Amino acid sequence: MQQAKSRQLFEQAQRVIPGGVNSPVRSFRAVAGTPPFIARGQGAHVWDVDGNEYIDYLGSWGPLALGHAHPAVVAAVQRAAADGTSFGAPVAQEVELAELICAALPSVDLVRLVNSGTEACMTALRLARAYTERSKIVKFAGNYHGHADGLLVQAGSGALTHGVPTSAGVPESYAAETLIAAYNDLASVESLFDAWPDGIAAVIVEPVAGNMGVVPPADGFLEGLRRITEANGALLIFDEVITGFRVAYGGAQTLFGITPDITTMGKIIGGGLPVGAYGGRREIMQMVAPLGPMYQAGTLSGNPLAVAAGVATLTELQRPGVSEQLEATAARLTDGIAAAFARAEVPSTINRVGSMFTGFFNAGPVDTLAVVEQSDTAAYGRYFHALLERGVYIAPSQFEAGFVSIAHTDADIDRTITAVGDALAAMS
Numbered sequence: 001m002q003q004a005k006s007r008q009l010f011e012q013a014q015r016v017i018p019g020g021v022n023s024p025v026r027s028f029r030a031v032a033g034t035p036p037f038i039a040r041g042q043g044a045h046v047w048d049v050d051g052n053e054y055i056d057y058l059g060s061w062g063p064l065a066l067g068h069a070h071p072a073v074v075a076a077v078q079r080a081a082a083d084g085t086s087f088g089a090p091v092a093q094e095v096e097l098a099e100l101i102c103a104a105l106p107s108v109d110l111v112r113l114v115n116s117g118t119e120a121c122m123t124a125l126r127l128a129r130a131y132t133e134r135s136k137i138v139k140f141a142g143n144y145h146g147h148a149d150g151l152l153v154q155a156g157s158g159a160l161t162h163g164v165p166t167s168a169g170v171p172e173s174y175a176a177e178t179l180i181a182a183y184n185d186l187a188s189v190e191s192l193f194d195a196w197p198d199g200i201a202a203v204i205v206e207p208v209a210g211n212m213g214v215v216p217p218a219d220g221f222l223e224g225l226r227r228i229t230e231a232n233g234a235l236l237i238f239d240e241v242i243t244g245f246r247v248a249y250g251g252a253q254t255l256f257g258i259t260p261d262i263t264t265m266g267k268i269i270g271g272g273l274p275v276g277a278y279g280g281r282r283e284i285m286q287m288v289a290p291l292g293p294m295y296q297a298g299t300l301s302g303n304p305l306a307v308a309a310g311v312a313t314l315t316e317l318q319r320p321g322v323s324e325q326l327e328a329t330a331a332r333l334t335d336g337i338a339a340a341f342a343r344a345e346v347p348s349t350i351n352r353v354g355s356m357f358t359g360f361f362n363a364g365p366v367d368t369l370a371v372v373e374q375s376d377t378a379a380y381g382r383y384f385h386a387l388l389e390r391g392v393y394i395a396p397s398q399f400e401a402g403f404v405s406i407a408h409t410d411a412d413i414d415r416t417i418t419a420v421g422d423a424l425a426a427m428s
C-alpha cells in the first residue's frame, strides 16, 4: 500500500490544523497509523492521493446512502451552483426538502433546516426547555448528539449523579443540567424522573444507537421512553441524524412505530452537503422564531446547494425497491462477515439495523454500553489495518457504525467478505 503522499499531506496538515484533521476521529488515533487523504469517490469506492482504491463503508459517516458522486446529486448541485450559492432569502428548493421530510416522518408537522446535526440537537434541547419551562435533560451514556456544551457529558459515578463534562471547557454548571441514564435500561430513566419530578424537559435518545457502535433498542425500550416521558410531562426527542432515511425511509420512528415529540435530522437529508434539521408537533414548533419566543437563526440555513443535494438524495431513496435493495445488500454483507468470523473462530457480534452495522470483537450479545466497552479494541485496530491493506475501508474505531449504500454491488460485498476472511487469517 503506497502512502507517501498521504504521509506528506498529514505532516503538512498537522502544521496548520489541530491534529491534522477537522474532526477528531479522522486522525486514526484509535487505530494508529496515517489516514489516507481521499482524492475522489465514485459509487461505493474511494481512491486516495497515492492511488489506492477502497470499498468504502464509512460513507462519510452516514450521509452517503446513494454512494459517492451519484449522478442525480452531482447534477442537482451543479444546477444550483450555477444559479448562485446563497441568498439569505427564501428559495423554492428548501420548501421542497421540508415537504419531503414532513411527508416521510409522521411526527413532524413543521421542520426548520439548519447546517449540522450538532446544531439540530442543540436547538431541539432549547426548544424542549422553552416548551416545558423546565431545565434538565436526560441523555444516555454512549449516545452522541453532536458537540453542544450540555451534550458533551457522561455518567457520573452513581446512577443518580449529575453528568460530568467529557470535554474540557464545558462548565460543571452546564453539565449539571444533563442527567445520564443507561441505554436499554428503563429503570435508570425512571429513577431520574423520581429524583427530579417536574424538572426534566426532555429525554434525547438515538433510537438505534450508532455512536457506541450499532446497538439496537431492546424490546420495549423506546415504548417505555414514550410512556415515561408522557406520564411526566416531558418531551421525547428522537435523534435521527443517522437513522433518519436509513433504518427505514421514515426513520426509526416508522420502523418501531413510536411517535416522538421532536426529531433531529442530518447526514442523509443533506446528501453529503452540510444540513441538519429539527421538527415536530405543530404546537411545539410554533415556539420557534418568528412564530414564537425561542430564537434560532442561520446565515446559510436552507442553503440552495445543500437542499438540492438533499432533495435529489431523498427522491432517489423513495424509488420503488430501493429500501429493499439496501436492506438486502446490508444483510448479505453482515451474514458474510458473521460467517467469516465464525470460520476464523474469533468471538464476535455483528449488530445491524437496516444499512447500519458494527462488527464487535466481543462474544456478546452487545446490548448495553457496559458490554460494548468490553470489546477487544486492540484486535479491532489490527483488523482495521488488515482490511485497509486489502482495499476495504471501515470506521477507524470499534465504537462506530459502518454504512452500506445503494451503490454497493454484490461483487463489492463478495470482495469484502473475502477480505474479511483473509484479514482475520492474517491476524491470527
Ligand SMILES: *Cc1c(COP(=O)(O)O)cnc(C)c1O
Binding pocket: 115, 116, 117, 118, 119, 121, 144, 145, 146, 147, 206, 210, 211, 239, 240, 241, 242, 266, 267, 276
Ligand atoms: C453525527 C451525529 C450528530 C452530529 O451531527 P454533525 O452534523 O456531525 O454535527 C448528532 N447525532 C447523531 C446521532 C449523529 O450520529
